[in-house]
Amino acid sequence: MIHVEIDPNSGFCFGVVRAIDKAEKYLEQGKTISSLGEMVHNAQEVKRLESLGMHTISCRDIDAAENENVLIRAHGEPPSTYKTLKDKGRNIVDATCPIVLKLQQKVKKTYENHPEAQIVIYGKQGHAEVIGLVGQTRGHAYVLSLPEEVKKLDPAKPVFMFSQTTMPLEGFAEMKTALEAYIKAEVISYDTICRKVAHRVPEISRFAAMHDVCVFVSGKNSSNGRMLFNVAQKSNPNTHFISKAAEIQKDWFTNDISVGICGATSTPHWQMEEAKKTIQAFFI
């Protein structure tokens, strides 16, 4: 009998699951809700939520939004967004991930307590979480993504460094080394990378190796999906990439094998469930 297992560590992180749950609770009560920005980077999941009645709006659309309930995603928002929403009389449904919220508070406190220092966010310019973090410093934090960018800083002033939660651990270590070499004053670095995502690489490698065949489910354009698929395939060459269950082929499997289903951080659990059911149906 074929054995099919879904990787318990694949799919949305708990911050995203929590945000979706919050939105669904509103929708189940028949209330309308607008998400400020795409809830997740997965077109099918956004489509599913929109079919339940959720709208997706940008900051510029706050005025035009017909819904009075506006959801702040797991990435969080800067204080200016909260102010705009309050000024417009919107009901804020705050789904900021508790880990991001804690990080925002830490950045704010450090900025307020150390006006002489430079605040560095190791992260991607323009990323929603980074915008929320920079907002805690009234726009004064430096966003650096590459070690050579440390030259933007004043070498004579102390530095406090934080990280966007989804950055790679090696990149953080490189940035820390570059700062310590360039800055003549004190450098204090806080590794604020979320382990729920950082540990996915070794976890998926282990999971893929445990099975005869693996099916990796992800959107074709997801960079995290491509990266994790390569990790899984390196660990188990019998790993197939699919973006939907209909792409699964029966001749990938034989009876009496063990199949692992895994996916990217943007893969909803229901898509992996669909893949599992499709494979099981081949052997009924």
Ligand code: SF4
């Ligand atoms: S901090 Fe971690 S759990 Fe929270 S949204 Fe970011 S990746 Fe997900």
